[in-house]
Amino acid sequence: MQIFGVLLPEKQLLSDYFRQFMQGKGGIIVYLSLMGLLLGGFGIGCIFVLGHGHTTNTSSIVPWGLQISTYVYFALVSGGCIFTNFFGNMFFHEKYAPLASRVIFMGLITAIAGFASLASELGHVERMYMFLLSPNPTSPMFWMSVWYTADITILLVEYINIQRHRHSKAMLYASFIIPVITYCSLGSLFGAVGTMPYYYSSLLPIYFLFSGFLTGNALCAIIAAFYFRNSGGYRMVRPFFRMQKIAISTVFVLTFCRIIIGLANNLSGYEVFRETFLQNVVLGIGVALVVPFIILMYRRTLGGLILSSLLVLGTQFMSRLDLVVEGFRVPVFRVYDMPERINYMPSIFEMLVVVASVSIVVLVYVIGEKTGLFEIARKEIH
Amino acid sequence: MDTFAHKDHKDILEIMHEDLQRALKKPRNQRRWGMAIDLKKCIGCHACTTGCMSENLTPPDIHYRPVKEEEIGEFPNVSMRFLPRPCMQCDAPTCTSVCPVTATYKRDDGIVVIDYKKCIGCRYCLVACPYGARSTDVGHFYTGDMKGQTYEVENSGEYGKTFKRKSHWHSPIGNARKCHFCIHRIEKGELTRCTTTCLGHATYFGDLNDPQSLIVKLVSKLNVFRYKEELGTKPSVFYIV
Numbered sequence: 001m002q003i004f005g006v007l008l009p010e011k012q013l014l015s016d017y018f019r020q021f022m023q024g025k026g027g028i029i030v031y032l033s034l035m036g037l038l039l040g041g042f043g044i045g046c047i048f049v050l051g052h053g054h055t056t057n058t059s060s061i062v063p064w065g066l067q068i069s070t071y072v073y074f075a076l077v078s079g080g081c082i083f084t085n086f087f088g089n090m091f092f093h094e095k096y097a098p099l100a101s102r103v104i105f106m107g108l109i110t111a112i113a114g115f116a117s118l119a120s121e122l123g124h125v126e127r128m129y130m131f132l133l134s135p136n137p138t139s140p141m142f143w144m145s146v147w148y149t150a151d152i153t154i155l156l157v158e159y160i161n162i163q164r165h166r167h168s169k170a171m172l173y174a175s176f177i178i179p180v181i182t183y184c185s186l187g188s189l190f191g192a193v194g195t196m197p198y199y200y201s202s203l204l205p206i207y208f209l210f211s212g213f214l215t216g217n218a219l220c221a222i223i224a225a226f227y228f229r230n231s232g233g234y235r236m237v238r239p240f241f242r243m244q245k246i247a248i249s250t251v252f253v254l255t256f257c258r259i260i261i262g263l264a265n266n267l268s269g270y271e272v273f274r275e276t277f278l279q280n281v282v283l284g285i286g287v288a289l290v291v292p293f294i295i296l297m298y299r300r301t302l303g304g305l306i307l308s309s310l311l312v313l314g315t316q317f318m319s320r321l322d323l324v325v326e327g328f329r330v331p332v333f334r335v336y337d338m339p340e341r342i343n344y345m346p347s348i349f350e351m352l353v354v355v356a357s358v359s360i361v362v363l364v365y366v367i368g369e370k371t372g373l374f375e376i377a378r379k380e381i382h
Numbered sequence: 383m384d385t386f387a388h389k390d391h392k393d394i395l396e397i398m399h400e401d402l403q404r405a406l407k408k409p410r411n412q413r414r415w416g417m418a419i420d421l422k423k424c425i426g427c428h429a430c431t432t433g434c435m436s437e438n439l440t441p442p443d444i445h446y447r448p449v450k451e452e453e454i455g456e457f458p459n460v461s462m463r464f465l466p467r468p469c470m471q472c473d474a475p476t477c478t479s480v481c482p483v484t485a486t487y488k489r490d491d492g493i494v495v496i497d498y499k500k501c502i503g504c505r506y507c508l509v510a511c512p513y514g515a516r517s518t519d520v521g522h523f524y525t526g527d528m529k530g531q532t533y534e535v536e537n538s539g540e541y542g543k544t545f546k547r548k549s550h551w552h553s554p555i556g557n558a559r560k561c562h563f564c565i566h567r568i569e570k571g572e573l574t575r576c577t578t579t580c581l582g583h584a585t586y587f588g589d590l591n592d593p594q595s596l597i598v599k600l601v602s603k604l605n606v607f608r609y610k611e612e613l614g615t616k617p618s619v620f621y622i623v
Contacts, residue, residue, distance in 0.1 A: 051550030053521030060443065060517035063505035123503015123518065123556030130483035130500050141482040141506055195476055195512035195613060333467055333514030335448040 006163045009371035017371045027370065033363040040356020043349045044120045052123065055349040061338065062328045066346035067121035069324040070354050072186065073215070073317050074114030074361075075148070076208060079183040080216015081107030082155065084243065086176040088220075092239045099227060101374040102365075103220050104159040109364045110219075111152050113357040120353050140189040147182035154178050183208050190323075197269035198327040201261070207254045214247040215316045218309035225302045225309075234300055241296055241305065248293045248312075255285055272329045275341075276322070284322070288315035394583045397596050398573055405589035406571060411490040415563055416590040417574070418600045419466055420622040423584035426451055426464035433579030437564060439538035441547070442524055444517040446561035447576050466585070468576065469494060469515040469561035470609065470617035477507035477516060486558065492590075492618055493563050498545060498553035507558050512613050516560045521550040542566040563587070590618065 008014070020026055047055045058065040085103045088096030119125045136142050158175045161168060187205030194200050201207075221240040228236040259280055262273030273280075292308040299307070325344045334340065368374060392400075405413050426449055434440070434447045450465040475494050478487050485500035486507055508516045523534050537544045540554070542565065547555050564574040572578075577587045588597035600606070601620040608617045 051521040051555070053550065053555075056520070058505075058518075059520065060508060060514075063508040063518060121504075123505070123520075124501065124553070125503075126551075127483070127500065127502045130485070130502055134484045134500055136479075136481055136484040138479040139482040139506070141480065141504065145482065189506075192480070193476075193510050196509060199509075327509070331514060332512055333448070333450065335445075335450045335467070 006160060009368065009373045013371040017367065027366065029366050030363060030370075033359045033366065036355045036359035037363055040352050040354075040359055043352020044116070044356055046349055047120050047353070055347060056121075057345060057347045057350065058121075061331060061342055062325065062344045064121075064324050064328075065344060066321060066325075066350040067117050067353050069317075069321040070357055071114045071118040071121070072208075072324065073320040074110045074117065074357060075186060076183060076212030076320075077215045077219055077313075078107045078111035078114065078155075079151075079179045079209070079212040080214065080218075081110065081220055082151075082175055082179045082216070083213045084217045084220040085158075086172065087243060088239070089172055095236050095239060099220070099224055101159065101162045102223050102227070102369075104155060104162060105368060105374065106219060106223065106361070106365060107216070108152070108155045108159060109361050111148070111155065113360040115148075116360065117353050117357045140185060140192045144182070144185040144189050147178065147185050150178050151182040180209065183212050190327075195332070196327050197265065197267055198262070198272045198329070199323075201258065203254065203258055203261070207251075207258060210247065210250045210254055211316060211319070214244075214251050215313060217243050217247050218312040218316075221305050221309045225306050229302055233302060237302065237305055238300075241300065244305075244308065244312075245293060245296055248289050248296075252285065252289045252293075255280075255289070269330050269332075272326055275329070276326055279322070283315065284319055288312065288319060394586075394596070395573065395578065398577065398586060398588055401588040401592060401595040401597070402568070402573060403571060405592055405595070406568075408589075408591075412591060413491040414590040414618070415471065415492050415568070416588065416597055416601070416618040416620065417468060417471075417563070417577075418586040418597050418606070418620040418622055420582075420584040420586070420600075421464065422623065423582040424449075424464045424466060425582060426462065427581055429579045429581055430466055430576035430585060433575045434561070437567070437575035438540055439534070439536060439547075440559070441519060441522050441534070443522060444519060444559055446517075446559075465609075465621070466576070467513060467515065467609070468563070468619060470513055470615065470619045471563060473616035473618065474614060476510045476512060476613075476615060480506045480510045482506065493565060494560075495541065495562050495565065496558055496560065498541070498543075498557050501553065501557040503556040503558070505558060512610055512615065513617075516558050519547075519554050519557055519559050521547075521555040523547075539566050542569060 017026070021030065052058065056065065056067070081103050085100060085107070088103070089100065131142065131145050154175050158171060161171060184205040187208035190199040191201050191204035217240065221237065221244060224237045224240050259273060259277070262270055263277065292311045295304050295308040295311070328342050328344070331338055331342055428449050430447050431445055431449055435445065438446060440446060447466055447468045450467060452463040452465065454461050454463055471492055471494050473492070475488060478494060482504065483500050483502055485502070486494065486496045488494045503518065505518050508518060525534070535546055535548060537546060541562065545554055546552060550556055564572075567574060574587050577585045586597045586600055588595040590598060590601070592598060600622060603622070605623050606620050607623065608620055611617060
């Protein structure tokens with residue numbers, strides 16, 4: 001297995017870039033993301049050294065917070081990248097081919113970044129081996145871990161194949177099917193909690209699939225826009241406009257259905273849908289879906305695509321946090337001085353975990369880009 | 383016939399203790415521990431809560447058996463209702479099926495337990511529990527730091543094992559925690575702490591598989607309900623109204 005040139009940049013290119021970096025010419029994004037990684041690493045370090053009790057705002061009342069929603073967000077972005085890769089290869093291969101290695105690589109590092117957020121959230125991350133020693137087949141989380149591992153594996157294999165100019169239809173289909181199962185499992189992890197009305201829904205696995213496609217495609221659209229900004233322009237990225245409109249439309253329908261179903265119920269816990277109705281409609285649908293759609297319709301430029309994509313990425317992050325945390329808004333057993341409605345604000349350390357996750361993605365990708373890791377046309381076929 | 387009347391005029395605790403001794407003679411898989419709480423007798427003194435905290439050495443913000451206080455009606459027609467909530471020890475628990483590493487499971491005597499050595503602290507069972515009966519130990523101390531007083535770092539004795547909360551790398555810190563019907567006391571032939579500390583003897587504990595036990599006589603009445611039993615969890619804690 002050849003590492004340099006496939007999994008890592010060529011040695012010479014890497015050392016050249018490192019020299020530029022030390023001279024202060026590495027690019028502002030790299031310095032910023034490196035700083036973010038250091039800050040985020042400090043936050044994660046504090047969580048491990050000081051413990052959750054002194055660093056995070058999750059508790060028995062709000063068991064899951066920003067770290068879980070960050071994990072869900074990046075996991076879905078990873079899945080979305082893979083879906084974009086599948087549709088790109090299937091329907092517009094000529095325009096998509098130069099982006100394939102970038103998209104798969106992005107899917108890979110977002111999956112790893114998400115896991116970093118999850119690892120800092122577990123009370124005893126050092127016991128992860130219990131997934132192997134003492135598995136529980138009835139647990140959606142167990143199956144999510146199984147398929148997540150398979151997902152990362154298939155991503156790695158697909159990436160190596162692209163870098164080495166090996167194209168396999170079977171592998172392409174496998175790299176589509178496994179993420180579907182993976183992120184349906186992630187959705188069922190929430191949807192299976194029948195006693196938490198805000199989560200409970202057979203709709204949630206499907207919702208996760210399409211919102212993953214939405215965010216993943218948005219990220220890939222940004223990659224495509226930067227790649228084609230000096231050649232081709234709008235014509236080359238038009239498929240991303242189409243895919244993004246389809247993604248926004250489907251997520252719109254699913255979000256609308258979920259809100260309507262929630263509003264129609266009177267069981268205890270469903271009042272969260274009524275209390276967050278304005279927020280869900282104005283922000284969750286209006287700003288997160290309608291505005292990006294309008295931008296795509298009336299600004300058919302690379303700038304429009306980037307603007308729409310950034311808006312989607314930002315608002316979907318807030319949507320993930322709302323989804324995770326709003327489930328705990330109404331306590332199931334209110335006692336003592338517990339408020340009637342729970343409010344959760346992430347701590348600075350939890351925010352630093354987000355900074356770390358984002359920085360990992362940006363730093364690794366940009367370095368890969370600057371060192372020509374994805375320029376497979378220059379490489380000889382092995 | 384008055385349920386509580388016996389020719390020997392024994393105290394309720396004595397009766398339950400005899401029931402307990404009789405149950406312990408049977409194999410474990412033939413027992414089925416249950417609890418009954420008489421809401422007419424409960425005065426909301428929280429003695430069961432503090433007794434449980436003392437017995438299991440729970441840190442701040444963890445209460446195995448809190449008491450919900452509800453005000454009913456409007457002045458001048460007002461009354462109070464108190465609802466102690468231990469773990470329901472459900473026959474169909476929602477928490478055990480979601481644990482990814484089988485750290486929490488239902489024993490054959492009906493008690494739902496947590497294996498502190500396996501728990502990874504993902505808190506999925508907290509999300510899944512409809513009663514809010516589970517807590518996560520994030521590592522808080524009454525003194526606010528890791529250099530806790532002797533009380534806080536002593537062996538809690540839960541599950542009959544040694545667990546010291548020395549640091550956040552040591553269980554049960556980082557784990558899910560919950561009421562387990564004072565397993566370590568039961569297996570020594572003692573009633574649960576909340577049963578013995580209850581001022582008005584509102585709490586009853588015993589073997590639901592023993593037709594002669596006091597608790598079976600109590601819960602075989604029409605004035606008994608189980609909290610949120612419409613969820614299908616089949617709780618083993620009964621409320622008498």
